Amino acid sequence: MSIRENLAAIRARMAAAATRAGRAPESVTLVAVSKYVPVERIAEAMAAGQELFGENYLQEAEEKIGQLPAALKWHCIGHLQSNKAKAAATLFHMVETVDRIKLARMLDKYAAEAGRLLPVLIQVNVGREAQKAGVLPEEATALLGEMRELAHLEVRGLMTMPPFFDQPEAARPYFRALRELAEALASKGLLGTHGAIELSMGMSGDFEVAIEEGATLVRVGTALFGARS
Numbered sequence: 001m002s003i004r005e006n007l008a009a010i011r012a013r014m015a016a017a018a019t020r021a022g023r024a025p026e027s028v029t030l031v032a033v034s035k036y037v038p039v040e041r042i043a044e045a046m047a048a049g050q051e052l053f054g055e056n057y058l059q060e061a062e063e064k065i066g067q068l069p070a071a072l073k074w075h076c077i078g079h080l081q082s083n084k085a086k087a088a089a090t091l092f093h094m095v096e097t098v099d100r101i102k103l104a105r106m107l108d109k110y111a112a113e114a115g116r117l118l119p120v121l122i123q124v125n126v127g128r129e130a131q132k133a134g135v136l137p138e139e140a141t142a143l144l145g146e147m148r149e150l151a152h153l154e155v156r157g158l159m160t161m162p163p164f165f166d167q168p169e170a171a172r173p174y175f176r177a178l179r180e181l182a183e184a185l186a187s188k189g190l191l192g193t194h195g196a197i198e199l200s201m202g203m204s205g206d207f208e209v210a211i212e213e214g215a216t217l218v219r220v221g222t223a224l225f226g227a228r229s
């Protein structure tokens with residue numbers, strides 16, 4: 001299948017999942033995950049109508065973004081070291097992986113220097129996996145509280161990457177937990193102050209379940225571009 005065909009199939013599945021959940025298909029946006037994908041294939045996805053991409057590694061993102069039209073939008077979806085905050089604050093349209101105050105402060109500082117308001121998500125480790133980045137759910141309140149004074153960051157919502165399962169249904173409780181955490185934080189006035197709350201959750205194997213549980217951003221790589229080399 002071509003990238004164009006894959007994209008059409010993913011969009012159809014996204015719309016069907018949204019409809020099943022009583023949600024408008026337009027309420028879910030596809031982030032095409034392009035890590036390790038060469039620019040020629042990203043350009044193919046662009047020609048098929050995809051404008052938003054997600055990259056994990058700063059240097060790879062810098063190289064590829066510079067070779068592609070400026071009309072494309074890019075989300076940082078990988079773990080970000082503080083010493084990469086300066087580049088990230090100018091390169092990306094959104095950083096989905098803020099998980100500590102030090103990184104948030106650096107992004108805020110460099111967003112200020114660049115004269116921009118940087119949209120960010122808080123990455124939450126809902127599965128409490130030792131090897132995964134993200135704040136634990138009970139740490140989110142404190143981080144968001146500390147981030148309130150950072151005037152150049154716009155906290156738009158939460159992101160998660162649940163434990164890996166062969167069965168997509170097994171990820172459902174984690175997606176639901178992220179949505180419930182977002183609702184709890186919103187009720188404390190810590191989320192939703194910049195408009196609708198974004199929930200970035202769901203990948204190739206489980207994006208439909210994530211949409212049923214409220215995802216507004218799904219991050220899909222393999223189902224669009226094929227297996228990564």
Ligand SMILES: *Cc1c(COP(=O)(O)O)cnc(C)c1O
Binds near residue numbers: 219223
């Ligand atoms: C690689 C990656 C994805 C995409 O995973 P696929 O299974 O290829 O769809 C999504 N989110 C993050 C954070 C990733 O690192």
